[in-house]
Amino acid sequence: xxxxxxxxxxxxxxxxxxxxxxxxxxxxxxxxxxxxxxxxxxxxxxxxxxxxxxxxxxxxxxxxxxxxxxxxxxxxxxxxxxxxxxxxxxxxxxxxxxxxxxxxxxxxxxxxxxxxxxxxxxxxxxxxxxxxxxxxxxxxxxxxxxxxxxxxxxxxxxxxxxxxxxxxxxxxxxxxxxxxxxxxxxxxxxxxxxxxxxxxxxxxxx
Ligand SMILES: CC(C)(COP(=O)(O)OP(=O)(O)OC[C@H]1O[C@@H](n2cnc3c(N)ncnc32)[C@H](O)[C@@H]1OP(=O)(O)O)[C@@H](O)C(=O)NCCC(=O)NCCS
Numbered sequence: 001x002x003x004x005x006x007x008x009x010x011x012x013x014x015x016x017x018x019x020x021x022x023x024x025x026x027x028x029x030x031x032x033x034x035x036x037x038x039x040x041x042x043x044x045x046x047x048x049x050x051x052x053x054x055x056x057x058x059x060x061x062x063x064x065x066x067x068x069x070x071x072x073x074x075x076x077x078x079x080x081x082x083x084x085x086x087x088x089x090x091x092x093x094x095x096x097x098x099x100x101x102x103x104x105x106x107x108x109x110x111x112x113x114x115x116x117x118x119x120x121x122x123x124x125x126x127x128x129x130x131x132x133x134x135x136x137x138x139x140x141x142x143x144x145x146x147x148x149x150x151x152x153x154x155x156x157x158x159x160x161x162x163x164x165x166x167x168x169x170x171x172x173x174x175x176x177x178x179x180x181x182x183x184x185x186x187x188x189x190x191x192x193x194x195x196x197x198x199x200x201x202x203x204x205x206x
Pocket of ligand 1: 049110112118119126160
């Protein structure tokens with residue numbers, strides 16, 4: 001599929017600064033190749049439990065090739081949005097990524113992580129809403145979330161955002177999916193616009 005970048009909300013140069021919870025100055029933007037060291041350092045701001053939930057096991061550091069994989073993205077088959085601090089410690093705060101299936105290009109797997117200090121502030125919900133919007137722009141029909149069966153936080157979060165259907169249920173892993181044709185994308189866009197008034201003007205253009 002050829003993507004016309006001018007019609008994308010989350011186009012290759014997308015980035016915006018915003019204030020969150022009346023005290024955090026943050027930037028939301030696409031993950032770019034220059035974020036390698038921020039992503040490496042970000043791992044150190046995750047608790048063991050957060051790492052286990054994100055990677056389904058321990059993770060001490062990323063290899064060079066893992067960092068290339070995580071940051072050198074084509075924005076279509078592999079797309080990621082990151083949040084980072086502005087005017088402060090400049091830490092990486094969160095990443096949501098969407099990777100299309102090689103065999104079923106209208107299906108994409110989602111992975112998300114927020115550093116512990118910024119959890120429970122609504123950023124996870126915002127990023128899941130944003131990734132739904134980005135997926136709808138990339139002709140994706142199904143978003144898949146695979147996680148540990150004990151990870152009730154992500155389950156509650158995705159169920160709060162939209163209808164999530166259980167697809168796989170084993171002792172090691174559960175998989176839930178969103179079918180995008182069952183999600184009201186306009187409503188998702190409005191929710192993002194309410195949370196990020198800085199973006200509202202642009203969002204309503206569609
Ligand atoms: C799962 C994860 C991404 C959730 O991110 P988060 O930013 O903490 O999620 P949210 O803040 O949007 O939602 C979590 C809770 O905060 C609440 N919340 C949402 N907005 C809020 C706000 N403005 N103020 C206070 N609380 C808020 C939500 O209602 C939710 O509460 P609930 O669990 O009682 O329903 C995060 O916990 C994480 O990184 N976990 C480890 C990695 C992981 O599990 N990834 C998923 C598998 S890939």
